Amino acid sequence: MSGVVPVAVGCLIRNGEVLIGQRLARQSFAGEWEFPGGKLEANETPIEALVREFKEETGLTTSDWQPLISYPWTHQLPNGSVQVQLHVYITEQASGQLSAPEGHLFAWCPLSMLDQRHLLRANKGIVRALQLPSAYMITGGFHDQQDALSRLEEALKQEVKLVQLRAKHLDKQAYIALANEMVKHCHGHGAKLIVNTSVAWFDEMPAVDGLQLASSELAALTHRPIAANKWLGVSTHNAFELAKATELEADFALLSPVKATQTHPDSTPLGWAKFELMTQALPIPVYALGGLSLDDLLQAKATGAQGIAAINGLWPQAI
Numbered sequence: 645m646s647g648v649v650p651v652a653v654g655c656l657i658r659n660g661e662v663l664i665g666q667r668l669a670r671q672s673f674a675g676e677w678e679f680p681g682g683k684l685e686a687n688e689t690p691i692e693a694l695v696r697e698f699k700e701e702t703g704l705t706t707s708d709w710q711p712l713i714s715y716p717w718t719h720q721l722p723n724g725s726v727q728v729q730l731h732v733y734i735t736e737q738a739s740g741q742l743s744a745p746e747g748h749l750f751a752w753c754p755l756s757m758l759d760q761r762h763l764l765r766a767n768k769g770i771v772r773a774l775q776l777p778s779a780y781m782i783t784g785g786f787h788d789q790q791d792a793l794s795r796l797e798e799a800l801k802q803e804v805k806l807v808q809l810r811a812k813h814l815d816k817q818a819y820i821a822l823a824n825e826m827v828k829h830c831h832g833h834g835a836k837l838i839v840n841t842s843v844a845w846f847d848e849m850p851a852v853d854g855l856q857l858a859s860s861e862l863a864a865l866t867h868r869p870i871a872a873n874k875w876l877g878v879s880t881h882n883a884f885e886l887a888k889a890t891e892l893e894a895d896f897a898l899l900s901p902v903k904a905t906q907t908h909p910d911s912t913p914l915g916w917a918k919f920e921l922m923t924q925a926l927p928i929p930v931y932a933l934g935g936l937s938l939d940d941l942l943q944a945k946a947t948g949a950q951g952i953a954a955i956n957g958l959w960p961q962a963i
């Protein structure tokens with residue numbers, strides 16, 4: 645087959661769990677798990693295809709589908725390769741009784757357990773897009789450890805669910821001590837802590853949830869530097885670094901600066917059009933960063949971003 649095959653993929657959420665189905669014996673990748681959906685028929689939009697596929701595969705009538713992520717993927721099959729464009733949507737709206745007219749096995753899977761299921765490899769970007777929140781807070785200025793923890797608590801009370809500890813002025817001992825305290829607060833609120841440090845320090849903070857890799861560290865790496873059960877975020881500023889993030893099997897990327905920002909006054913802002921162009925073919929979620937706040941969230945999502953990342957826009961200024 646030649647050309648790119650457009651595919652609609654649907655994530656139906658119910659009580660924090662997503663519906664997954666097992667691929668049939670007659671299909672490629674038989675036995676692996678996926679989200680219901682399928683190839684678009686002639687003249688169908690992705691949403692029309694989803695409504696039809698859900699009815700056919702699950703018996704459910706679905707509505708209110710919202711875009712989650714979209715990316716190309718090349719599947720290697722015994723008789724050659726197939727390139728698909730995955731148009732992924734999410735909804736909580738379904739009526740009717742779950743059934744299996746085509747013989748699929750279905751399961752409701754908590755989002756945090758998706759990594760334990762044998763899902764199609766192509767679906768890792770979908771899984772991360774489901775698990776990651778729409779706001780990623782990066783720590784800004786603080787006076788001492790107690791002040792940092794007070795500001796963090798304030799942010800966690802405002803429902804921040806993903807935190808990056810960025811504290812370039814701290815030495816190794818002080819940084820690790822703060823990270824070890826912060827992670828307890830984050831976990832107490834159901835949030836995750838990502839550390840912005842060198843790879844060398846990462847192993848000394850076993851409780852933290854992931855590593856944010858600086859763009860300056862990318863050139864030296866040829867493979868993913870941390871275990872698969874931790875999240876790897878990669879900071880990028882151009883197409884080359886974004887491609888490197890994919891090569892390193894990052895879980896998500898940051899692309900900056902989208903707007904002018906006080907923290908990096910000499911950088912030229914990309915703007916939303918360029919952000920969209922640079923990220924649309926990436927198989928991982930990308931946060932927009934640089935001069936942004938929650939007021940920019942709708943614009944970010946409309947541009948295909950996972951959401952916004954921010955220091956000034958999210959880190960509490962004074963307690």
Ligand SMILES: Nc1nc2c([nH]c(=O)n2[C@@H]2O[C@H](COP(=O)(O)OP(=O)(O)OP(=O)(O)O)[C@@H](O)[C@H]2O)c(=O)[nH]1
Nearest residue numbers: 651653671672678679680681682683719728764766767
């Ligand atoms: N339904 C669905 N398809 C997916 C997902 N992820 C993903 O890469 N795909 C790919 O998108 C295509 C969907 O095609 P389909 O469901 O209409 O047909 P199929 O799997 O029987 O086709 P195939 O066996 O020829 O691959 C397949 O190539 C499938 O591997 C997913 O989560 N759900």
